[in-house]
Amino acid sequence: MELLKCINVEKNYGNKKILKDVNLTIPRGKIIGLLGKNGTGKTTLIKLINDLLIPSKGEILVNGKKIGIESKKIISYLPERTYLDKSMTVEEVIEYFEDFYDNFDAKKARRLLADLKLNTKEKLSKMSKGMQEKVQLVLVMSRNAELYILDEPLGGVDPATRDYILDTILNNFNEKASIIISTHLISDIERILDEVIFINDGKIILTSNADNLRTKENSSIDEIFRRMFKC
Secondary structure, X not given: OOOEEEEEEEEEEOOEEEEEEEEEEEOOOOEEEEEOXXXXXXXXXXXXXXXXXXXXXXXXXXXXXXXXXXXXXXXXXXXXXXXXXXXXXXXXXXXXXXXXXXXXXXXXXHHHHHHOOOOOOOEHHHOOHHHHHHHHHHHHHOEOOOEEEEEOOOOOOOHHHHHHHHHHHHHOOOOOOEEEEEOOOHHHHHHHOOEEEEEEOOEEEEEEEHHHHHHHHOOXXXXXXXXXXXX
């Protein structure tokens, strides 16, 4: 059974169609790039999958069931903007996640934060935006989820830290899980991608195995993207 399936999904805001007849199947054990320019519907699709928005039309299934309380238990979501309470220390946030999520591994979170040399006794309000984003990513990847959805996980961090984050993503999900990464930093993430989904103007215009696409076009995913979306 597919991990995630979108069937004829549309989302309208008034008379404006943001997503148009999206059909999508996500298997298990894959790292998938959701790629498109800003404003093409990536974040709207992600919010629909996370039950933060309601489709205007169509259906979204996780493990063959409609999204809801059960799907939220197995989806670990990193939004584009930080949502953590900045008055809390990192340790307090870890304890909050441990209480809130049955599948949260606090020991793993503390180990990953130590690797990044982040002080768990420090308040989030005293940290830079990049450091806060590192904390949030570690928390998301420390859940033993079945589907990880990461919306722009590399935006606020330096290139050296990006490599560490990508390795963390690679090393912290199991073969029964999948990861969807939405980003515009394609050259930074393409080395870890198994599959790619190109979205433009609210429509899925391409889905492909990443290696097959590179071979077919004799180009990197980044180069293919730049050609397809050239202004």
